Amino acid sequence: VSVNKTTGDFSGWAWGGDVVGWIHFADALYKVRTCFDFNRAPTITITKDPNSAKSFCGVDPNNKDEGLVGFEWKYDDADNDSQAQYQIQIATDSSFVNKVVDCTIPQVVSSGGTGTASATVAPSPSTNCSSAHLEIPYGGEGNWYYWRVKVQDARGKWSGASGQPGVQFDTPTHAKPWPDFLCNGVDCSTIKPFLGQTIQFTDASQLFGGASFSSWAWTFENGDPANSAIQNPPSVKFSIAGSGSKNGIGLTVTDNKPYSCSVSKSIKFYTSSPKWRGVHP
Structure with a gap:
């Protein structure tokens, strides 16, 4: 027996030996529908390559040696639940063994909307998950970072991760000049x-x-x-x-x-x- 999570209808066969024997669900004579709600997992789609969302010139006049990398995904939920939070991981390997960021951060996004995050690139990084401040060190061209994200809906259901091995990006070896x-x-x-x-x-x-x-x-x-x-x-x-x-x-x-x-x-x-x-x- 299976259940259609969209309609709640049962289908298939079940054996009831004490009374009726085999029962066929979802035919014209015996249709059964659940009275409880299913919560289907949300889905995410990466919508921006972080290599096109990097900035290393004139980012922060108070921290002139820092850069910024942006991340973006589309959030969808078949039950129309909002996104409640996301978990983002950034690692120096595609297997995500050596993680430099691993944070779960509240963020409300309506189904069909866009979730965002950003990471500061700093000489001496210090990530603070509770304030949603992510930092990674300068790595140098060709020394790849990998990132992935998963999201949780408002009823507690998690999506799968955004994909393996993760979207890769790199940074300069050190901060670029601050002209003035x-x-x-x-x-x-x-x-x-x-x-x-x-x-x-x-x-x-x-x-x-x-x-x-x-x-x-x-x-x-x-x-x-x-x-x-x-x-x-x-x-x-x-x-x-x-x-x-x-x-x-x-x-x-x-x-x-x-x-x-x-x-x-x-x-x-x-x-x-x-x-x-x-x-x-």
């Missing part, structure tokens, strides 16, 4: 230059993992010069301004790995007003 610069020795947002003035730009970038600088690439909108490859351009003149009276400044820094990251800022320029002074007739 000053204008006339101060924060660029604090200066109020007039058109025709020159500005000195000073590199304030940071490198990590023992890296050294390899190159700088500056661009100056409406500037003279329009670009530069030296670390600290001493004198750039702006005679006209772009949209909103602003000119954009860009800097790309490359270390000796080589890893590169870019930053852009805009400077508002003012038109100097004529100065009047009184004279005797």
Whole structure:
């Protein structure tokens, strides 16, 4: 005898020797349906490759040596139960023997919705499952991490894991550069230059993992010069301004790995007003 978990209908044959002998369920004369509810396991489908959801430039100004990897899956439940929590594992082997993350984290997602998680990539990682803060160390290109996830519905039923051997991804060997610069020795947002003035730009970038600088690439909108490859351009003149009276400044820094990251800022320029002074007739 079997039960259709969608309709609750019994089917097949059963023997009742004391009274009726063989009974055929689900025919026209003898149909039996359960009065209790079945809870079917939810299912998940990975919807984003973490290699397309990695970021290692300008992630967190408070932790400039950190990167981020994102994870995403589609949650489905045939009983329309919501996702209640997920268990995520990240390992350095496809058998998940050497796990660097193994956390169960509450997260409510409606059936048909998208579940998400993220892991910070840090020089000295420290995962805290209770606050849903996942961290993994920098591993280097070609040194693969593997991840998998399973979910639990609101009535306690777990799905299977998201697949073997798990979706793989890698990270840089160390943090990428954090490019930054000053204008006339101060924060660029604090200066109020007039058109025709020159500005000195000073590199304030940071490198990590023992890296050294390899190159700088500056661009100056409406500037003279329009670009530069030296670390600290001493004198750039702006005679006209772009949209909103602003000119954009860009800097790309490359270390000796080589890893590169870019930053852009805009400077508002003012038109100097004529100065009047009184004279005797």
